[in-house]
Amino acid sequence: MNFTILRFDTINSTNTEALKQARRGAAEGLTIVARRQTAGRGRHGRTWVSAENSGLYASILLRPQVETRFVPLITLMSAIAVFDLLRENYDLKPDIKWVNDVLIGEKKICGILAELTETNDGTAVVVGIGINLKSSAFPPEIASTATSIESESGTKPAAPEVLDRLLGFFGYFYDRFTDDPAFVIGEWASRSSYFRGKNVRVATGGETIEGVTDGLEDNGALRVRRVDGSVTIIQAGDVERLRHAR
Amino acid sequence: MSENLASAMAEEKSEARRRKSAPKVTGEPSRASLNMGELRELAELVNEHGFTDFEFENANIRVRLSKATGVHAVPAAPVAAPVAATAESVTAESAPVAAESDEGLFKITSPIVGTFYRAPSPDKDPYVKEGDKVSEATVVCIVEAMKLMNEIQAETTGEVVRIYVENGQPVEFGQPLFGIKR
Numbered sequence: 270m271n272f273t274i275l276r277f278d279t280i281n282s283t284n285t286e287a288l289k290q291a292r293r294g295a296a297e298g299l300t301i302v303a304r305r306q307t308a309g310r311g312r313h314g315r316t317w318v319s320a321e322n323s324g325l326y327a328s329i330l331l332r333p334q335v336e337t338r339f340v341p342l343i344t345l346m347s348a349i350a351v352f353d354l355l356r357e358n359y360d361l362k363p364d365i366k367w368v369n370d371v372l373i374g375e376k377k378i379c380g381i382l383a384e385l386t387e388t389n390d391g392t393a394v395v396v397g398i399g400i401n402l403k404s405s406a407f408p409p410e411i412a413s414t415a416t417s418i419e420s421e422s423g424t425k426p427a428a429p430e431v432l433d434r435l436l437g438f439f440g441y442f443y444d445r446f447t448d449d450p451a452f453v454i455g456e457w458a459s460r461s462s463y464f465r466g467k468n469v470r471v472a473t474g475g476e477t478i479e480g481v482t483d484g485l486e487d488n489g490a491l492r493v494r495r496v497d498g499s500v501t502i503i504q505a506g507d508v509e510r511l512r513h514a515r
Numbered sequence: 516m517s518e519n520l521a522s523a524m525a526e527e528k529s530e531a532r533r534r535k536s537a538p539k540v541t542g543e544p545s546r547a548s549l550n551m552g553e554l555r556e557l558a559e560l561v562n563e564h565g566f567t568d569f570e571f572e573n574a575n576i577r578v579r580l581s582k583a584t585g586v587h588a589v590p591a592a593p594v595a596a597p598v599a600a601t602a603e604s605v606t607a608e609s610a611p612v613a614a615e616s617d618e619g620l621f622k623i624t625s626p627i628v629g630t631f632y633r634a635p636s637p638d639k640d641p642y643v644k645e646g647d648k649v650s651e652a653t654v655v656c657i658v659e660a661m662k663l664m665n666e667i668q669a670e671t672t673g674e675v676v677r678i679y680v681e682n683g684q685p686v687e688f689g690q691p692l693f694g695i696k697r
Binding site: 312313314315337338340341342343344345368369381382383384385386387394473474475488489490504505506 | 682
Protein backbone atom coordinates (compact mmCIF):
# COMPACT_ATOMS: atom_id res chain seq x y z
CA MET A 270 0.00 0.00 0.00
CA ASN A 271 1.01 3.62 -0.45
CA PHE A 272 1.30 6.10 2.35
CA THR A 273 0.67 9.83 2.24
CA ILE A 274 2.23 11.50 5.27
CA LEU A 275 0.84 14.67 6.81
CA ARG A 276 3.22 16.11 9.41
CA PHE A 277 2.15 18.35 12.26
CA ASP A 278 4.27 20.13 14.81
CA THR A 279 1.58 20.09 17.49
CA ILE A 280 -1.82 18.46 17.29
CA ASN A 281 -4.52 17.48 19.76
CA SER A 282 -4.53 13.83 18.73
CA THR A 283 -3.31 12.19 15.54
CA ASN A 284 -6.25 9.74 15.73
CA THR A 285 -8.78 12.57 15.96
CA GLU A 286 -7.23 14.28 12.94
CA ALA A 287 -7.10 11.06 10.92
CA LEU A 288 -10.78 10.34 11.70
CA LYS A 289 -11.66 13.85 10.59
CA GLN A 290 -9.80 13.35 7.32
CA ALA A 291 -11.47 9.96 6.87
CA ARG A 292 -14.90 11.57 7.10
CA ARG A 293 -13.80 14.08 4.46
CA GLY A 294 -13.00 11.23 2.13
CA ALA A 295 -9.25 10.78 2.58
CA ALA A 296 -7.82 7.67 0.97
CA GLU A 297 -6.33 4.62 2.63
CA GLY A 298 -2.72 5.12 3.60
CA LEU A 299 -3.08 8.68 4.89
CA THR A 300 -0.72 8.95 7.85
CA ILE A 301 -0.92 11.74 10.40
CA VAL A 302 2.23 12.28 12.42
CA ALA A 303 3.02 14.91 15.05
CA ARG A 304 6.02 15.91 17.11
CA ARG A 305 3.76 16.50 20.08
CA GLN A 306 0.14 15.69 21.00
CA THR A 307 -1.80 17.85 23.44
CA ALA A 308 -4.53 15.26 23.95
CA GLY A 309 -3.00 11.91 23.02
CA ARG A 310 -5.51 9.20 23.79
CA GLY A 311 -5.39 5.61 24.95
CA ARG A 312 -8.16 3.14 25.63
CA HIS A 313 -11.29 4.66 27.22
CA GLY A 314 -10.00 8.19 27.24
CA ARG A 315 -6.78 7.38 29.07
CA THR A 316 -3.99 9.80 28.33
CA TRP A 317 -1.07 8.86 26.10
CA VAL A 318 1.82 11.00 27.26
CA SER A 319 3.06 12.74 24.13
CA ALA A 320 5.85 15.16 24.99
CA GLU A 321 7.67 16.85 22.15
CA ASN A 322 10.06 14.56 20.29
CA SER A 323 9.87 11.90 23.01
CA GLY A 324 7.88 9.50 20.94
CA LEU A 325 6.57 8.68 17.53
CA TYR A 326 2.91 9.62 17.41
CA ALA A 327 1.31 8.43 14.21
CA SER A 328 -2.13 7.44 12.96
CA ILE A 329 -2.72 5.49 9.78
CA LEU A 330 -6.02 5.54 7.89
CA LEU A 331 -7.21 2.22 6.48
CA ARG A 332 -10.26 1.23 4.48
CA PRO A 333 -10.15 -2.54 4.91
CA GLN A 334 -12.08 -4.71 2.48
CA VAL A 335 -12.36 -7.80 4.64
CA GLU A 336 -15.19 -9.53 6.48
CA THR A 337 -16.36 -7.43 9.41
CA ARG A 338 -15.52 -10.07 11.99
CA PHE A 339 -11.87 -10.02 10.92
CA VAL A 340 -11.47 -6.26 11.07
CA PRO A 341 -10.33 -6.25 14.75
CA LEU A 342 -7.32 -8.36 13.70
CA ILE A 343 -5.88 -5.09 12.38
CA THR A 344 -4.82 -4.19 15.90
CA LEU A 345 -2.92 -7.47 16.32
CA MET A 346 -1.37 -7.00 12.89
CA SER A 347 -0.22 -3.52 13.90
CA ALA A 348 1.52 -4.92 16.98
CA ILE A 349 3.28 -7.49 14.78
CA ALA A 350 4.61 -4.66 12.57
CA VAL A 351 5.95 -2.76 15.59
CA PHE A 352 7.42 -5.96 17.04
CA ASP A 353 9.37 -6.62 13.84
CA LEU A 354 10.47 -2.99 13.59
CA LEU A 355 12.00 -3.17 17.07
CA ARG A 356 13.55 -6.58 16.55
CA GLU A 357 14.95 -6.01 13.07
CA ASN A 358 16.06 -2.39 13.29
CA TYR A 359 16.92 -1.86 16.94
CA ASP A 360 18.01 -5.33 17.92
CA LEU A 361 15.49 -5.55 20.75
CA LYS A 362 13.65 -8.57 22.12
CA PRO A 363 10.02 -7.46 22.31
CA ASP A 364 6.96 -9.32 23.52
CA ILE A 365 3.31 -8.65 22.79
CA LYS A 366 0.84 -8.54 25.66
CA TRP A 367 -2.69 -9.23 24.52
CA VAL A 368 -3.94 -7.63 22.58
CA ASN A 369 -1.39 -5.21 21.15
CA ASP A 370 0.83 -3.75 23.85
CA VAL A 371 4.44 -4.13 22.76
CA LEU A 372 6.74 -4.70 25.72
CA ILE A 373 10.45 -4.92 26.34
CA GLY A 374 11.18 -6.85 29.52
CA GLU A 375 7.59 -6.33 30.65
CA LYS A 376 7.76 -2.57 30.24
CA LYS A 377 5.53 -0.95 27.67
CA ILE A 378 7.32 0.61 24.72
CA CYS A 379 4.38 0.96 22.34
CA GLY A 380 0.63 1.39 22.61
CA ILE A 381 -1.88 1.01 19.80
CA LEU A 382 -5.43 2.30 19.71
CA ALA A 383 -7.65 1.73 16.70
CA GLU A 384 -10.95 3.42 15.98
CA LEU A 385 -13.56 2.49 13.41
CA THR A 386 -16.12 4.81 11.91
CA GLU A 387 -18.52 4.68 9.00
CA THR A 388 -17.98 7.34 6.35
CA ASN A 389 -19.59 8.16 3.02
CA ASP A 390 -16.72 6.29 1.45
CA GLY A 391 -17.24 3.16 3.53
CA THR A 392 -15.76 1.79 6.71
CA ALA A 393 -12.66 3.61 7.90
CA VAL A 394 -10.25 2.34 10.52
CA VAL A 395 -7.66 4.61 12.08
CA VAL A 396 -4.74 2.89 13.77
CA GLY A 397 -2.95 5.11 16.26
CA ILE A 398 0.55 4.01 17.19
CA GLY A 399 2.62 5.55 19.95
CA ILE A 400 6.22 4.38 20.25
CA ASN A 401 8.38 5.71 23.07
CA LEU A 402 11.65 7.01 21.65
CA LYS A 403 13.23 8.25 24.86
CA SER A 404 12.40 7.96 28.55
CA SER A 405 13.58 11.30 29.92
CA ALA A 406 10.20 12.98 29.60
CA PHE A 407 8.21 10.17 31.28
CA PRO A 408 6.11 11.45 34.14
CA PRO A 409 6.77 9.65 37.45
CA GLU A 410 3.57 7.56 37.28
CA ILE A 411 4.72 5.65 34.21
CA ALA A 412 8.50 5.72 34.74
CA SER A 413 8.56 2.23 36.27
CA THR A 414 6.21 0.61 33.76
CA ALA A 415 7.32 2.20 30.49
CA THR A 416 10.49 2.12 28.46
CA SER A 417 11.82 3.52 25.20
CA ILE A 418 13.99 2.65 22.23
CA GLU A 419 16.76 4.88 23.59
CA SER A 420 16.72 3.25 27.04
CA GLU A 421 16.72 -0.26 25.62
CA SER A 422 19.05 0.06 22.66
CA GLY A 423 21.31 2.98 23.53
CA THR A 424 20.67 4.54 20.14
CA LYS A 425 18.89 7.88 19.74
CA PRO A 426 16.37 7.23 17.00
CA ALA A 427 14.77 10.15 15.18
CA ALA A 428 11.02 9.99 14.72
CA PRO A 429 11.05 10.35 10.90
CA GLU A 430 13.43 7.42 10.59
CA VAL A 431 11.34 5.26 12.92
CA LEU A 432 8.18 6.16 11.03
CA ASP A 433 9.74 5.35 7.69
CA ARG A 434 10.82 1.93 8.90
CA LEU A 435 7.52 1.29 10.69
CA LEU A 436 5.50 1.99 7.54
CA GLY A 437 7.62 -0.53 5.68
CA PHE A 438 6.62 -3.29 8.08
CA PHE A 439 3.07 -2.01 8.42
CA GLY A 440 2.47 -1.95 4.67
CA TYR A 441 3.87 -5.45 4.27
CA PHE A 442 1.69 -6.97 6.99
CA TYR A 443 -1.41 -5.01 6.01
CA ASP A 444 -1.19 -6.30 2.45
CA ARG A 445 -0.93 -9.84 3.77
CA PHE A 446 -3.85 -9.17 6.12
CA THR A 447 -6.13 -8.03 3.29
CA ASP A 448 -5.17 -11.13 1.27
CA ASP A 449 -5.85 -13.52 4.13
CA PRO A 450 -6.78 -12.11 7.57
CA ALA A 451 -6.31 -15.49 9.24
CA PHE A 452 -2.54 -15.30 8.82
CA VAL A 453 -2.43 -12.81 11.69
CA ILE A 454 -3.15 -15.43 14.36
CA GLY A 455 -0.10 -17.56 13.59
CA GLU A 456 2.20 -14.54 13.32
CA TRP A 457 0.92 -13.17 16.61
CA ALA A 458 1.28 -16.55 18.30
CA SER A 459 4.93 -16.85 17.25
CA ARG A 460 5.77 -13.45 18.78
CA SER A 461 3.73 -13.32 21.99
CA SER A 462 4.45 -15.13 25.23
CA TYR A 463 0.81 -14.50 26.12
CA PHE A 464 -0.53 -16.85 23.46
CA ARG A 465 -0.63 -19.95 25.61
CA GLY A 466 0.13 -21.01 29.16
CA LYS A 467 0.45 -17.58 30.73
CA ASN A 468 -1.11 -16.94 34.14
CA VAL A 469 -3.14 -13.81 33.77
CA ARG A 470 -5.72 -11.62 35.36
CA VAL A 471 -8.09 -9.90 32.94
CA ALA A 472 -10.24 -6.91 33.79
CA THR A 473 -13.14 -6.77 31.39
CA GLY A 474 -15.93 -4.24 31.39
CA GLY A 475 -18.01 -6.26 33.82
CA GLU A 476 -15.70 -8.51 35.85
CA THR A 477 -12.16 -9.57 36.57
CA ILE A 478 -11.14 -13.14 35.88
CA GLU A 479 -7.99 -15.16 36.41
CA GLY A 480 -6.71 -18.14 34.53
CA VAL A 481 -4.24 -19.46 32.01
CA THR A 482 -4.15 -18.27 28.41
CA ASP A 483 -5.24 -20.88 25.90
CA GLY A 484 -4.78 -19.46 22.42
CA LEU A 485 -6.81 -17.03 20.33
CA GLU A 486 -10.14 -17.26 18.56
CA ASP A 487 -10.11 -16.57 14.83
CA ASN A 488 -11.07 -12.93 15.39
CA GLY A 489 -8.17 -12.42 17.81
CA ALA A 490 -10.14 -12.84 21.05
CA LEU A 491 -8.16 -14.32 23.94
CA ARG A 492 -9.13 -17.67 25.44
CA VAL A 493 -8.53 -17.94 29.18
CA ARG A 494 -8.93 -21.28 30.94
CA ARG A 495 -10.06 -20.89 34.51
CA VAL A 496 -9.34 -23.12 37.48
CA ASP A 497 -12.64 -24.95 37.06
CA GLY A 498 -11.67 -25.83 33.49
CA SER A 499 -14.12 -23.47 31.81
CA VAL A 500 -12.86 -21.20 29.04
CA THR A 501 -13.74 -17.53 28.94
CA ILE A 502 -13.32 -15.67 25.67
CA ILE A 503 -12.11 -12.11 26.06
CA GLN A 504 -13.04 -9.62 23.35
CA ALA A 505 -11.90 -6.57 25.29
CA GLY A 506 -10.07 -6.05 28.53
CA ASP A 507 -6.85 -5.27 30.33
CA VAL A 508 -4.51 -8.22 30.75
CA GLU A 509 -2.06 -8.40 33.61
CA ARG A 510 0.52 -11.12 34.08
CA LEU A 511 0.29 -13.08 37.31
CA ARG A 512 3.56 -14.33 38.69
CA HIS A 513 2.03 -17.34 40.38
CA ALA A 514 -0.89 -19.47 39.40
CA ARG A 515 -3.77 -19.25 41.82
CA MET B 516 -31.79 2.46 37.04
CA SER B 517 -33.08 -0.09 34.55
CA GLU B 518 -35.43 -1.46 37.18
CA ASN B 519 -36.82 1.97 37.82
CA LEU B 520 -37.23 2.52 34.17
CA ALA B 521 -38.97 -0.82 33.79
CA SER B 522 -41.45 0.09 36.47
CA ALA B 523 -41.96 3.47 34.91
CA MET B 524 -42.71 1.75 31.64
CA ALA B 525 -45.05 -0.65 33.37
CA GLU B 526 -46.96 2.21 34.90
CA GLU B 527 -47.14 3.90 31.59
CA LYS B 528 -48.54 0.77 30.00
CA SER B 529 -51.21 0.33 32.65
CA GLU B 530 -52.14 3.94 32.13
CA ALA B 531 -52.54 3.27 28.45
CA ARG B 532 -54.70 0.24 29.21
CA ARG B 533 -56.90 2.29 31.49
CA ARG B 534 -57.34 4.78 28.76
CA LYS B 535 -58.30 2.05 26.38
CA SER B 536 -61.03 0.73 28.63
CA ALA B 537 -62.38 4.17 29.27
CA PRO B 538 -61.52 6.22 26.28
CA LYS B 539 -63.86 9.09 26.92
CA VAL B 540 -63.43 11.02 30.08
CA THR B 541 -66.34 13.34 30.34
CA GLY B 542 -66.84 16.22 32.65
CA GLU B 543 -63.40 17.67 32.24
CA PRO B 544 -62.56 19.67 29.17
CA SER B 545 -59.56 18.34 27.31
CA ARG B 546 -56.51 20.47 27.85
CA ALA B 547 -53.27 20.74 25.99
CA SER B 548 -51.15 21.75 28.94
CA LEU B 549 -50.53 21.22 32.64
CA ASN B 550 -50.18 24.03 35.10
CA MET B 551 -47.07 24.41 37.23
CA GLY B 552 -48.75 22.96 40.30
CA GLU B 553 -49.71 19.81 38.44
CA LEU B 554 -46.25 19.52 36.96
CA ARG B 555 -44.68 19.89 40.37
CA GLU B 556 -47.01 17.26 41.78
CA LEU B 557 -46.08 14.89 38.99
CA ALA B 558 -42.38 15.59 39.46
CA GLU B 559 -42.70 14.88 43.20
CA LEU B 560 -44.49 11.65 42.53
CA VAL B 561 -41.84 10.53 40.06
CA ASN B 562 -39.03 11.60 42.37
CA GLU B 563 -40.62 9.82 45.32
CA HIS B 564 -40.51 6.54 43.43
CA GLY B 565 -36.92 7.02 42.41
CA PHE B 566 -37.65 7.00 38.69
CA THR B 567 -35.08 8.55 36.42
CA ASP B 568 -37.39 8.74 33.44
CA PHE B 569 -41.13 9.05 33.17
CA GLU B 570 -43.26 9.58 30.15
CA PHE B 571 -46.99 10.07 29.80
CA GLU B 572 -48.92 10.66 26.68
CA ASN B 573 -52.54 10.90 25.63
CA ALA B 574 -54.31 12.51 22.73
CA ASN B 575 -53.83 15.99 24.10
CA ILE B 576 -50.62 16.04 25.99
CA ARG B 577 -47.26 14.44 26.27
CA VAL B 578 -45.12 14.82 29.36
CA ARG B 579 -41.63 13.59 29.81
CA LEU B 580 -39.70 13.89 33.03
CA SER B 581 -36.10 12.92 33.14
CA LYS B 582 -33.72 13.25 36.02
CA ALA B 583 -30.01 13.80 35.55
CA THR B 584 -27.98 11.08 37.27
CA GLY B 585 -24.32 10.68 38.12
CA VAL B 586 -21.71 13.08 36.81
CA HIS B 587 -23.12 16.30 38.20
CA ALA B 588 -23.80 15.82 41.87
CA VAL B 589 -27.23 17.25 42.34
CA PRO B 590 -27.90 18.51 45.84
CA ALA B 591 -30.50 16.42 47.54
CA ALA B 592 -33.96 17.87 47.97
CA PRO B 593 -35.74 20.45 45.93
CA VAL B 594 -37.68 18.39 43.52
CA ALA B 595 -38.17 21.17 41.09
CA ALA B 596 -34.47 21.66 40.50
CA PRO B 597 -33.14 18.22 39.65
CA VAL B 598 -36.17 17.23 37.67
CA ALA B 599 -36.35 18.81 34.31
CA ALA B 600 -39.93 18.90 33.21
CA THR B 601 -41.16 19.43 29.74
CA ALA B 602 -44.72 19.65 28.63
CA GLU B 603 -45.58 19.97 25.05
CA SER B 604 -48.85 19.96 23.29
CA VAL B 605 -49.42 17.40 20.65
CA THR B 606 -51.57 18.03 17.65
CA ALA B 607 -54.92 16.53 18.36
CA GLU B 608 -55.07 13.14 16.76
CA SER B 609 -57.88 10.76 17.35
CA ALA B 610 -55.73 7.65 16.92
CA PRO B 611 -55.54 5.80 20.22
CA VAL B 612 -52.09 5.72 21.77
CA ALA B 613 -50.86 2.18 21.72
CA ALA B 614 -49.21 0.73 24.76
CA GLU B 615 -45.44 1.05 24.43
CA SER B 616 -43.91 -2.18 23.27
CA ASP B 617 -40.78 -3.17 21.43
CA GLU B 618 -42.81 -4.04 18.38
CA GLY B 619 -42.26 -1.63 15.58
CA LEU B 620 -39.09 -0.22 17.08
CA PHE B 621 -36.04 0.01 14.87
CA LYS B 622 -33.29 -2.02 16.52
CA ILE B 623 -29.70 -0.86 16.37
CA THR B 624 -27.69 -4.06 16.52
CA SER B 625 -24.05 -4.81 17.14
CA PRO B 626 -22.06 -5.40 13.95
CA ILE B 627 -19.45 -7.42 15.82
CA VAL B 628 -18.78 -9.43 18.95
CA GLY B 629 -17.32 -7.15 21.61
CA THR B 630 -17.88 -5.05 24.71
CA PHE B 631 -20.55 -2.35 24.80
CA TYR B 632 -19.77 1.16 26.06
CA ARG B 633 -22.27 3.96 26.28
CA ALA B 634 -19.68 6.74 26.66
CA PRO B 635 -16.30 7.51 25.09
CA SER B 636 -14.66 7.20 28.50
CA PRO B 637 -15.82 6.44 32.05
CA ASP B 638 -15.89 10.12 33.07
CA LYS B 639 -17.83 11.28 30.03
CA ASP B 640 -21.58 11.51 29.49
CA PRO B 641 -23.24 8.75 27.49
CA TYR B 642 -23.48 9.30 23.76
CA VAL B 643 -27.27 9.01 23.99
CA LYS B 644 -29.92 8.38 26.60
CA GLU B 645 -33.60 7.52 26.56
CA GLY B 646 -35.60 10.26 24.95
CA ASP B 647 -32.77 11.59 22.81
CA LYS B 648 -33.44 12.26 19.16
CA VAL B 649 -31.01 10.65 16.77
CA SER B 650 -30.34 10.81 13.06
CA GLU B 651 -28.47 8.45 10.74
CA ALA B 652 -24.99 9.63 11.62
CA THR B 653 -25.51 10.03 15.37
CA VAL B 654 -22.96 7.95 17.28
CA VAL B 655 -24.91 5.98 19.89
CA CYS B 656 -22.23 3.81 21.50
CA ILE B 657 -18.89 2.07 21.13
CA VAL B 658 -18.40 -1.66 20.77
CA GLU B 659 -14.82 -2.58 21.58
CA ALA B 660 -13.16 -5.67 20.21
CA MET B 661 -9.41 -6.28 20.38
CA LYS B 662 -8.85 -2.64 21.28
CA LEU B 663 -10.62 -1.55 18.14
CA MET B 664 -13.23 0.99 19.12
CA ASN B 665 -16.23 0.67 16.80
CA GLU B 666 -18.37 3.75 16.67
CA ILE B 667 -21.93 2.58 16.18
CA GLN B 668 -24.22 5.00 14.36
CA ALA B 669 -28.00 5.11 14.62
CA GLU B 670 -28.55 4.62 10.87
CA THR B 671 -32.09 5.89 11.25
CA THR B 672 -33.93 8.95 12.45
CA GLY B 673 -36.03 8.80 15.58
CA GLU B 674 -36.04 8.74 19.34
CA VAL B 675 -34.14 6.43 21.66
CA VAL B 676 -36.79 4.61 23.70
CA ARG B 677 -34.96 1.45 24.74
CA ILE B 678 -31.40 0.68 25.77
CA TYR B 679 -31.04 -3.07 25.96
CA VAL B 680 -27.48 -3.49 27.23
CA GLU B 681 -25.70 -2.27 30.35
CA ASN B 682 -22.47 -0.36 30.00
CA GLY B 683 -19.40 -2.62 29.94
CA GLN B 684 -21.31 -5.79 29.05
CA PRO B 685 -20.31 -8.21 26.30
CA VAL B 686 -22.45 -8.23 23.18
CA GLU B 687 -22.87 -10.72 20.37
CA PHE B 688 -23.01 -10.15 16.65
CA GLY B 689 -26.49 -8.93 15.74
CA GLN B 690 -27.58 -8.35 19.34
CA PRO B 691 -30.01 -5.43 19.74
CA LEU B 692 -28.44 -2.49 21.55
CA PHE B 693 -31.04 0.26 21.21
CA GLY B 694 -34.70 0.50 20.26
CA ILE B 695 -35.55 3.57 18.20
CA LYS B 696 -39.06 4.91 17.69
CA ARG B 697 -39.15 6.24 14.13
